[in-house]
Amino acid sequence: MNADVSLSQGLAKDDPGLRAKIEDFLYLEADLLDEWRIEEWFALFAEGATYEVPPTGEDDADPATSLFYIADDYVRLRERVVRLTKKEAHSEFPRSRQRHMISNVRITAMAAGVADVACNFITYRAKRGVVDTYYGKHLYRIDCAANPWKIKTKRSVLGMDMLYPGKLTIII
Amino acid sequence: MDITVPNPGLPLTSSDMVVEDRQRHLFRVARRAFTDEAVLEQERRQIFDRCWLYLGHSSEIRNNCDFVSRAVGGRELIFNRDRGGAVHAFLNTCPHRGAMVVREKKGNALSFRCFYHGWSFNVNGRFASRFDEGNYGKEHYGGGCADLAQVPRLESYRDFWFVNFDRNAMSLADYLAGAKEYIDLVADQGEVEMEIVGSGQQYIINANWKLLAENSIDAFHGFPVHSTYFDYLQNIGSLRSDGFDAKGMSSLGNGHAVIEYASPWGRPIARWVPSWGEEKRELVERIRQGLIQRYGEERGLRIAETSRNMVIFPNLVINDIMAITVRTFYPDAANRMTVSAWALGARDEDHELRKLRLFNFLEFLGPGGFATPDDQEALENCQRGYRNQREAAWNDISKGMPRVGPPKNDDEEQMRCFWRQWRQRMAGAA
Numbered sequence: 001m002n003a004d005v006s007l008s009q010g011l012a013k014d015d016p017g018l019r020a021k022i023e024d025f026l027y028l029e030a031d032l033l034d035e036w037r038i039e040e041w042f043a044l045f046a047e048g049a050t051y052e053v054p055p056t057g058e059d060d061a062d063p064a065t066s067l068f069y070i071a072d073d074y075v076r077l078r079e080r081v082v083r084l085t086k087k088e089a090h091s092e093f094p095r096s097r098q099r100h101m102i103s104n105v106r107i108t109a110m111a112a113g114v115a116d117v118a119c120n121f122i123t124y125r126a127k128r129g130v131v132d133t134y135y136g137k138h139l140y141r142i143d144c145a146a147n148p149w150k151i152k153t154k155r156s157v158l159g160m161d162m163l164y165p166g167k168l169t170i171i172i
Numbered sequence: 173m174d175i176t177v178p179n180p181g182l183p184l185t186s187s188d189m190v191v192e193d194r195q196r197h198l199f200r201v202a203r204r205a206f207t208d209e210a211v212l213e214q215e216r217r218q219i220f221d222r223c224w225l226y227l228g229h230s231s232e233i234r235n236n237c238d239f240v241s242r243a244v245g246g247r248e249l250i251f252n253r254d255r256g257g258a259v260h261a262f263l264n265t266c267p268h269r270g271a272m273v274v275r276e277k278k279g280n281a282l283s284f285r286c287f288y289h290g291w292s293f294n295v296n297g298r299f300a301s302r303f304d305e306g307n308y309g310k311e312h313y314g315g316g317c318a319d320l321a322q323v324p325r326l327e328s329y330r331d332f333w334f335v336n337f338d339r340n341a342m343s344l345a346d347y348l349a350g351a352k353e354y355i356d357l358v359a360d361q362g363e364v365e366m367e368i369v370g371s372g373q374q375y376i377i378n379a380n381w382k383l384l385a386e387n388s389i390d391a392f393h394g395f396p397v398h399s400t401y402f403d404y405l406q407n408i409g410s411l412r413s414d415g416f417d418a419k420g421m422s423s424l425g426n427g428h429a430v431i432e433y434a435s436p437w438g439r440p441i442a443r444w445v446p447s448w449g450e451e452k453r454e455l456v457e458r459i460r461q462g463l464i465q466r467y468g469e470e471r472g473l474r475i476a477e478t479s480r481n482m483v484i485f486p487n488l489v490i491n492d493i494m495a496i497t498v499r500t501f502y503p504d505a506a507n508r509m510t511v512s513a514w515a516l517g518a519r520d521e522d523h524e525l526r527k528l529r530l531f532n533f534l535e536f537l538g539p540g541g542f543a544t545p546d547d548q549e550a551l552e553n554c555q556r557g558y559r560n561q562r563e564a565a566w567n568d569i570s571k572g573m574p575r576v577g578p579p580k581n582d583d584e585e586q587m588r589c590f591w592r593q594w595r596q597r598m599a600g601a602a
Contacts, residue, residue, distance in 0.1 A: 055373070057371075068540075166539055
């Protein structure tokens with residue numbers, strides 16, 4: 001065992017069992033979004049969590065100095081979810097249909113039961129006969145010591161060089 | 173309504189597409205103006221080839237030899253500063269065989285080199301390659317034919333740079349007319365100067381470009397479209413109904429218009445709201461007092477308190493609202509535009525305020541904000557609705573026409589200013 005050994009749940013960064021569990025967790029998250037169970041989705045986040053979509057081509061940008069597409073703190077993320085439950089969120093009424101695909105899941109770091117996870121994503125959104133495709137990578141920090149697991153940060157880095165679908169109203 | 177319905181099959185002049193009847197207080201725009209590719213082609217020649225178009229901000233090329241490459245008015249341009257600090261706008265095409273010479277979005281370079289055959293240029297545009305004798309005739313480089321071509325006109329006002337493809341256009345200062353006063357209200361917010369923060373947002377809207385020009389200064393749609401945004405302000409305890417009086421709407425000349433109003437939201441310059449916390453209160457108050465000290469009570473409070481949405485004809489929006497957005501857009505087709513939007517802030521802004529400015533920007537603005545996406549949805553729904561134009565041919569823009577006295581900001585006079593200019597320009601009369 002190496003220095004990345006987690007004391008929590010006996011899980012280590014290179015433990016194939018951990019990756020399987022993390023994949024299950026990400027598939028659960030994707031399913032909640034696909035099914036518009038957005039309040040349950042929000043419950044996956046730890047208090048104080050952040051959700052961000054940085055400018056294209058600037059994976060490491062800081063929302064204090066760069067203009068992001070989305071940079072939510074926990075309160076605004078909650079409010080984003082509240083907004084999306086209303087039919088006055090016109091861009092998502094009637095609701096679009098969406099599918100979230102996750103692949104290339106890697107655990108990049110593990111310390112004190114908190115895993116840094118990178119994965120690729122493709123998200124499809126369909127509305128009024130137009131299909132929007134979003135792709136890129138998600139960077140997560142997941143608290144695996146919490147019960148149930150909680151997302152501490154999620155950063156969705158767009159793979160496109162501009163936002164070809166005009167809107168970012170769904171959670172990609 | 174007994175306005176004659178234009179037959180979509182017949183040629184229609186742009187003056188037929190904008191109908192103003194002051195006696196009956198009616199203002200109508202043919203929906204065909206938003207859908208017809210022939211109209212768009214005419215717009216390219218009469219409007220985008222002749223009006224002053226926003227290119228970029230000085231802060232984007234702050235240092236000598238900085239450059240930005242950018243699409244403006246259907247062209248591909250290089251916006252740069254040469255070794256001596258002079259600002260240029262070049263057509264980004266090699267005089268040799270046409271390849272784009274600059275392919276990066278931005279950078280700093282001592283020279284530009286076309287990758288196709290290696291022709292090189294100084295950053296002042298002059299041809300810089302040396303070829304073996306015998307390759308070209310002696311006169312070959314005469315008359316600047318091997319230099320990068322300059323955009324015919326390049327002028328600036330308060331660090332906002334504009335280009336014009338019409339050599340004979342009026343000066344930028346004359347063109348901006350009354351808009352200068354409102355650019356000043358933005359440019360005066362920094363003690364040093366203003367700057368574009370980070371890179372911008374770029375996104376598509378599947379709608380005609382004029383719909384965004386209308387929407388950007390339309391106060392009428394605010395509450396119906398953005399109720400979820402106002403709910404959000406309410407939920408976090410940041411909805412303010414007090415403050416400096418609303419000013420209404422002003423026509424600024426040449427098709428430009430502005431609305432000015434008391435802000436229901438917080439402004440980093442300089443209107444505090446409770447959700448920012450007590451520690452920011454003092455910081456914001458200091459900025460506010462600084463503005464009053466520099467510009468006097470009235471102008472200082474006007475900068476601090478009021479929000480302003482401005483369209484500079486045809487396609488520049490400067491909205492100084494919960495943050496400042498500079499936004500331009502260009503039609504890819506009659507039913508599609510590409511939008512570029514930037515955040516502007518004072519260069520000497522406190523780190524915490526800068527953070528707040530960007531946070532505030534995103535609560536409303538941009539494709540991931542709590543409001544802009546619903547505007548996009550409205551615009552795309554309009555465009556879709558225009559499929560019915562054979563039977564339903566006209567938009568109504570008559571709100572406030574019977575009003576005696578100055579127009580209110582949720583009247584539609586600002587759109588009428590835009591459309592009157594559009595009609596004139598399309599007829600080649602402006």
